[in-house]
Amino acid sequence: MIDSDELDDKFGIEGEVGFMEMDGELVFINVSNKYADADICLYGAHVTSFRPVRTMEMLWMSSESNYEEGKAIRGGIPVCFPWFGPHKTDSSLPQHGFARLMYWDVLATKSLPNGETQVDLILKSSEETRKYWPYDFEAVMHLTIGTTLTVTLDVKNTSAESFEYGCALHSYFFISDIAHIGIEGLKGLSYLNQLTGETGKQDEDVLQISEPLTRHYQNTETPVAIADEGFRRRITIEKAGSKVTTVWNPAEEACAGMGDMPDDGFANFVCVEATASFDYMITVAPGESFQTSQVFGVEE
Template sequence: MLFPQLEELNRQFGVEHQLSFVDGPGGLPVAAIRNTHAHATVALYGGHVLSYQPHDQAPVLWSSAQSFYEVGKPMRGGVPVCWPWFGPHPTDTYKPSHGFARTSIWSVLETVVVANEATRIRLGLRDTNETQTLWPHVFELEITITVGASLEIELCVRNTGTTTFSYSGALHSYFTVSHISHITIHGLEATTYIDQLDSGQRKVQDGPIAISHEIDKVYLATDATCRIDDSELQRHIHIVKTGSQSTVVWNP
C-alpha cells in the first residue's frame, strides 16, 4: 500500500490557514486541521479521526499510548471506522476484527471551508482485489468529517454492483474523560441492552449509566441523543446520530 506524496496532497487539497497534510504518528500522513473553533487530525490510513480539541478545552477524543501507528495494524483511539462488519466476522474468525476499512488507505476526495468557518474533508474507499478476498462485493465508501464548534462525521455506503449486500459498521469513538468515577451517561434510560460480559443476557437500563468497572453493552433500537457528563472536567459531550439503531457503551 502506497500513500500519495504530501507535496501533491497539499497542492491539490491544502486549505490555506486551515488544513495541511503532514507526517503524523509513525510517519502516517494526516490532515492537520486548525480553524477558529478547534484543531483536529485525520489519518488517511483508516479514514481515521485521530484527535479533536476545541480551543481552550481538554481533548474530546482519547488515544492509547500503546497504539500502533503502522500499516497493517489498527490504531487504538480517536474514531476508528469499523466496516463492513463490527466485531468478529460472523462466519470466519480468521478475517480481521471490525472489517478492513480501518486498515485501508483512503483517498482524499474533497476539502472545503463551509458555513461558520468550519473545515470539511471527504475521504473515499473503493473495493480492490484485496478487499474482495475478504468481502466479495463492489462498493464505494465515503467518510465526511467536519471540524467546527462540534465534530461531525458522516459515513456513506454505495453499492456499485448489481447484487445486494448486507453490512454492519460503527464509528468506534473513544472519548476523553477525567475518570470513570466522575462521569454519568444520559439518554439510554429504560433501553434494552445486550450485556456482552454476562453471556449476552438482555437487560434494561435503570437510570443514567454510571461506570465503576469494565463494561461492554450494546443498547438496542436507539436513536436518542446521548450525553456524557464529566463533573471533574465540567463539561458535557453530546452524541447525536442518525441512521444507526444501536449504541455501544464500552470502556478500554
C-alpha cells in the same frame, strides 16, 4: 507511497488544511479553523484529535497505539466496516472489518461559508477488499470540523446485487476519570450485555461504570451525553442511521492485557458508538446509499 507534499498541493487550504507525516510514516490531515483543530489519519480515515478552541481535547488516544500498516490505531474514532466485532462465519478475518486497516483517498477538502471545514475521504472496492468481502462499494467519510465534529460514513452499493453490512463509529472520548462520569440518555433502553450474553433494561437515570462493561443498547437513536465532573463538561452525542448504541470500557484487568493500551488507560476513556449490527444491520440495494453519522459537541 503517499506523498504528503502532492496532497498538500492539491487539497491543502492555506492556514486551514495541511498534510504531513506523523507517528512514523502515516500521513495525517491537520485542520485548524476559528472553531477547532483536528487531526485525521488517511490510514483508516481515522480521526485522532478534535480540540474545540475553548476547551480541551475531546478524543482519547492510547499512548501505546500502533501507527503502522496492518495494525489498527487504538483510540480516536476507528471506522468499523463492513462488519462490527468478529466476522460472523470466519474468525480469521480482521476484527471490526477491513476499513480501519486500509488507506483512504482524499476526495475533497472545503472551507465552508460559516467558517467550518469539510474533509471527504473515500475507500472503493478493489482486489484487496474482495479478499475479505465480495461486493463492490464506495465508502465516503464526510468530516465536518466546527463548533461540533460531524462524522458520517456514506456507503454506496456499486454491485449488481443488494448487500448487507454492519458498521460502527467506534468513538473513544477523553474523560477525567471513569469513576467520576455518568452517561445520560439511556434510561429505559434494552441492551445486550456482551460479556454475559444476557439482555437487560436500564432502570437508572444515569449509567455509571465501576466494572468491565460492554453494552449494546438496541433499537435506539436517542441522543446521549457524558457528564464529566472532573473536567466540568458534558460531551453531547447525537446520531442517525444507527439503531444500536454501544458503550464500552474494559476496566483494569482487561486493559492490562491489551498490548496497545497502557495498564491504566481504562480510567481516562469511555467508548460511545453509533453501531449497526446484531438485529439492526443495513441492507443497500444496487445504486443506493446509506449514511451513518454522529455529531459530537461539548457544554461547559
